[in-house]
Each structure stands twice: as C-alpha cells, then as structure tokens.
Amino acid sequence: MTQYWVVGGEYADATFERTAGGGPEERIGPFESYDAAKAVWQARAWATVDNARARYRIEEDGSDLRYWVVGCSYKDTRFCEPADKQGERWYGPFESYESAKAEWNRLAWSTVDDAHARFRIERRVERRGYGT
Numbered sequence: 001m002t003q004y005w006v007v008g009g010e011y012a013d014a015t016f017e018r019t020a021g022g023g024p025e026e027r028i029g030p031f032e033s034y035d036a037a038k039a040v041w042q043a044r045a046w047a048t049v050d051n052a053r054a055r056y057r058i059e060e061d062g063s064d065l066r067y068w069v070v071g072c073s074y075k076d077t078r079f080c081e082p083a084d085k086q087g088e089r090w091y092g093p094f095e096s097y098e099s100a101k102a103e104w105n106r107l108a109w110s111t112v113d114d115a116h117a118r119f120r121i122e123r124r125v126e127r128r129g130y131g132t
Helices: 034-047 097-110
Strands: 004-010 026-031 054-060 065-073 089-094 117-125
Touching (some): 004 034, 034 117, 089 097
Parallel strands (some): 054 117
Antiparallel strands (some): 004 026, 004 054, 065 089, 065 117
C-alpha cells in the first residue's frame, strides 16, 4: 500500500539544506492518500507563509521514487484551487533533490511578483499523466 508523508520544517537559512537547530526534518504521516497529505501540506504551508525559511514537501513511499516540482498560480492565498483550468503543473521527474530544487528555484523566481503562485517539491513514483 502506498503511503504519503509531509516532510520539512524550519531551516537554518534559505538554502533549505539543514534544519534550524540541526535536527532531523519533520516527517508527518503516513497518509493513505495523496489528497490527505496535500491537505496537511497546505495547512503547514499556510501556517508558515510568513517564514521564508520554512518549507514542506510531499514524499511517497516506494522503490522507484523521483522528485517533481509541483505548483501554479492559485485563485487565492489558500493555495487550494488553481487559477487555470489545467490545474497544477508537474515539472520533472528529477533524479535528485538538488536538480528538483534548481527547477523549484527557477520557477519561484519567475513568479516572485505573483503572491498567488506557489511551488513545492514532491518525491513520488513516476506515473503517466504527470509532467509539463
């Protein structure tokens, strides 16, 4: 059975490479569905929206995991409903967190003036229907 986790927390700086205090990342879950994990991710993202050093992502258990950058411009700052009918965009897959983070960084900077845009990194099994 596939399980999903929300992983992240507050980091020492905006490189998001080590957590504040040096401890492990928070690992919330497991959740039995992607939608349940996404709801918790959204709640954490909203609760930490004013903290530039806080980041969360969704990870899926499995043997063939890849990193994806997921997001778009949303209708409002609850980040629940995409503004575009096409929905959230999936960029990837990426073999490493570092390469996904580079794409996340590019997308975040390209939408820096859009307060409704948000992107996250997820670790999921490659499936059809994802991608740009």
